[in-house]
Amino acid sequence: MPNLSPGVAALIRLAPYFAVPLVVVYGTNVGGYSLPWGCLMIAAIFATPCAYKITVYAQRWKDVGAAGALGAQAVPNIPESSLSIIQHAGKALRVGYPGTTRLFDEYFAKYGNIFGVRIFTDTRIFTIEPEHVKAILTTQFDVFDKGADIRWHMESMLGSGIFNADGDLWKFHRALTRPFFSRDRVSDLENFLSHTKAALNLAESHIAKGYAFDAQDLASRYTLDCSTQFLSGKDIQTLSAGLEHPSTSSQSTPAEYTTHPSNPFMKALTEGLWLSANRARLGPLWPLTEFRRDEVGLRRGVVDAYIEPILLEALAARKGEKDEDGDDETLLQSLCRQTQDIALIKDEIVNLLVAGRDSTASLITYSIYMLAENPNIAKRLQTEIIDRMGQKGQPTSVDIRELKYLRAFLDEVLRLYPPVPYGSREANRSTLWPPATPGDKPFYIPAKSRILFSPWYMHRRTDLWGPDAHTFDPDRFLDERLHKYLTPNPYIFVPFNAGPRTCIGQQFAYHMASCFLIKLLQRFTNFRLAREAQPEASRPPADWAHSQDPRKAQEKVSPAMHIVLYVKGGLWVKMDEAKQLDED
Numbered sequence: 001m002p003n004l005s006p007g008v009a010a011l012i013r014l015a016p017y018f019a020v021p022l023v024v025v026y027g028t029n030v031g032g033y034s035l036p037w038g039c040l041m042i043a044a045i046f047a048t049p050c051a052y053k054i055t056v057y058a059q060r061w062k063d064v065g066a067a068g069a070l071g072a073q074a075v076p077n078i079p080e081s082s083l084s085i086i087q088h089a090g091k092a093l094r095v096g097y098p099g100t101t102r103l104f105d106e107y108f109a110k111y112g113n114i115f116g117v118r119i120f121t122d123t124r125i126f127t128i129e130p131e132h133v134k135a136i137l138t139t140q141f142d143v144f145d146k147g148a149d150i151r152w153h154m155e156s157m158l159g160s161g162i163f164n165a166d167g168d169l170w171k172f173h174r175a176l177t178r179p180f181f182s183r184d185r186v187s188d189l190e191n192f193l194s195h196t197k198a199a200l201n202l203a204e205s206h207i208a209k210g211y212a213f214d215a216q217d218l219a220s221r222y223t224l225d226c227s228t229q230f231l232s233g234k235d236i237q238t239l240s241a242g243l244e245h246p247s248t249s250s251q252s253t254p255a256e257y258t259t260h261p262s263n264p265f266m267k268a269l270t271e272g273l274w275l276s277a278n279r280a281r282l283g284p285l286w287p288l289t290e291f292r293r294d295e296v297g298l299r300r301g302v303v304d305a306y307i308e309p310i311l312l313e314a315l316a317a318r319k320g321e322k323d324e325d326g327d328d329e330t331l332l333q334s335l336c337r338q339t340q341d342i343a344l345i346k347d348e349i350v351n352l353l354v355a356g357r358d359s360t361a362s363l364i365t366y367s368i369y370m371l372a373e374n375p376n377i378a379k380r381l382q383t384e385i386i387d388r389m390g391q392k393g394q395p396t397s398v399d400i401r402e403l404k405y406l407r408a409f410l411d412e413v414l415r416l417y418p419p420v421p422y423g424s425r426e427a428n429r430s431t432l433w434p435p436a437t438p439g440d441k442p443f444y445i446p447a448k449s450r451i452l453f454s455p456w457y458m459h460r461r462t463d464l465w466g467p468d469a470h471t472f473d474p475d476r477f478l479d480e481r482l483h484k485y486l487t488p489n490p491y492i493f494v495p496f497n498a499g500p501r502t503c504i505g506q507q508f509a510y511h512m513a514s515c516f517l518i519k520l521l522q523r524f525t526n527f528r529l530a531r532e533a534q535p536e537a538s539r540p541p542a543d544w545a546h547s548q549d550p551r552k553a554q555e556k557v558s559p560a561m562h563i564v565l566y567v568k569g570g571l572w573v574k575m576d577e578a579k580q581l582d583e584d
């Protein structure tokens with residue numbers, strides 16, 4: 001139904017669910033038994049809810065029976081209504097601490113590490129068991145697709161790009177993009193270093209005026225410029241906008257920032273993802289919130305308008321060239337060589353921009369947050385970096401490999417603040433998962449179940465990471481805790497997922513974030529949060545301080561998520577220029 005708004009399309013799709021029971025009620029009336037009109041009306045009103053309840057009970061009965069026949073157990077379903085679940089999920093998206101909504105806290109405590117919820121006729125199964133995550137991502141990879149629901153929620157933003165594809169289409173995308181993330185290509189640090197320099201010059205000019213700056217905005221612009229340079233050979237210069245002034249500064253933000261052409265693009269990208277995530281939380285009800293028009297598609301239109309000129313330039317440059325690939329060919333050039341399908345190329349580029357910008361910006365943002373919160377760790381990192389390459393030296397990929405504490409620091413940020421806090425898949429057929437407790441019956445996973453697994457929750461489990469799981473301590477990736485917890489049980493740490501669909505940009509992201517942090521720590525010191533600049537509405541709610549979750553209780557900013565984790569209201573920080581050491 002391409003020309004209909006989401007709301008109208010959904011109504012047409014749902015019409016049979018409401019019409020069939022009414023017709024049945026009406027049919028009984030004309031079929032000889034003449035019920036009084038009052039009874040008929042009551043029957044008509046209750047027919048659809050009754051039919052829905054019967055479907056739900058019949059499905060559950062079928063699942064329990066199928067589980068029993070296989071010597072397995074059905075996943076326990078939580079006794080909460082669909083509307084209440086939708087309401088909690090929506091609230092969690094707006095104001096919740098990612099992962100610790102009432103829904104999760106209460107039900108993980110009550111039912112253990114796996115439970116099911118029903119949203120109308122859909123079953124969703126939540127798990128934070130590493131063995132289940134291993135099954136989803138690796139050992140039962142062919143059972144778990146992204147699925148039709150995800151495509152329905154994400155299509156307006158991501159089209160048929162790699163994130164949204166399954167089966168042969170996914171294989172096609174993967175084969176197309178993977179060669180561009182080879183070790184050689186991602187180890188070329190010039191792109192990252194030149195953009196780091198531009199980004200840190202902006203930070204420096206703000207600091208010189210005594211202003212705080214939003215490190216999250218800076219990180220997003222840095223990662224977007226690096227990613228576009230890598231993908232198309234030309235950056236889109238979002239860093240040239242400069243930085244916003246904090247609301248506490250006496251001077252307002254210069255017009256060159258507020259009117260910069262990259263701003264509508266950045267805003268549309270973020271809003272598009274937020275709205276897409278909201279669709280997933282609302283389940284089948286989301287079209288009601290976009291009744292008259294496709295709000296996400298509108299944002300995608302803004303994104304397209306910004307990237308189209310770059311694309312058309314690349315296509316024009318292709319004309320007349322020989323059909324040969326070369327080592328210096330960009331991904332965009334390669335796509336243009338292999339297809340003239342502009343929609344496909346646009347989808348591919350948008351998918352990679354979404355992947356490259358937000359997740360790595362999240363890693364850098366939370367890294368700066370942790371530098372500010374842990375001055376001793378910042379000092380140790382600084383010492384490691386300066387000992388190896390001095391205060392001005394440019395890192396190489398060998399340096400990055402040898403900076404062990406920096407890598408442990410990044411991994412610890414990824415553990416406590418995984419940029420992609422939740423993963424989702426759909427079972428294309430029924431299967432069995434190992435029990436959460438050895439000796440118990442395996443779990444029966446019915447076909448078509450939507451599965452949600454949470455690195456966020458799993459990365460913080462004290463039974464998997466030790467009693468200090470809530471403490472930020474990079475040494476856990478270097479000392480005996482590594483061998484005690486992670487080495488024997490690698491699926492407890494999955495910030496990039498794992499298996500055949502593991503993140504393609506993992507090494508790219510480590511290099512991009514490492515370059516930024518190395519140069520940051522060479523140039524600046526004394527990182528601190530500028531709480532006065534943090535917008536009032538984005539500060540952590542007062543009741544978080546009394547939370548049972550020790551990390552939530554000590555947060556100084558509000559972590560929030562759409563699909564990717566971010567800091568609500570931005571991460572406003574101050575820092576000092578490091579004293580220049582004499583390196584001669």
Ligand code: HEM
Nearest residue numbers: 162355356359360363419420495496497501503504505509
């Ligand atoms: C810290 C940074 C990053 C994190 C934590 C991260 C995490 C992830 C995760 C969890 C997935 C699986 C998503 C899913 O299956 O739904 C994924 C997939 C992917 N990532 Fe990343 N990512 C990061 C950076 C990047 C970068 C920089 C790029 C490329 C420029 C990239 C490209 C991709 C692609 C193309 C996929 C899809 C793979 C597939 O479906 O086969 N990622 N990433």
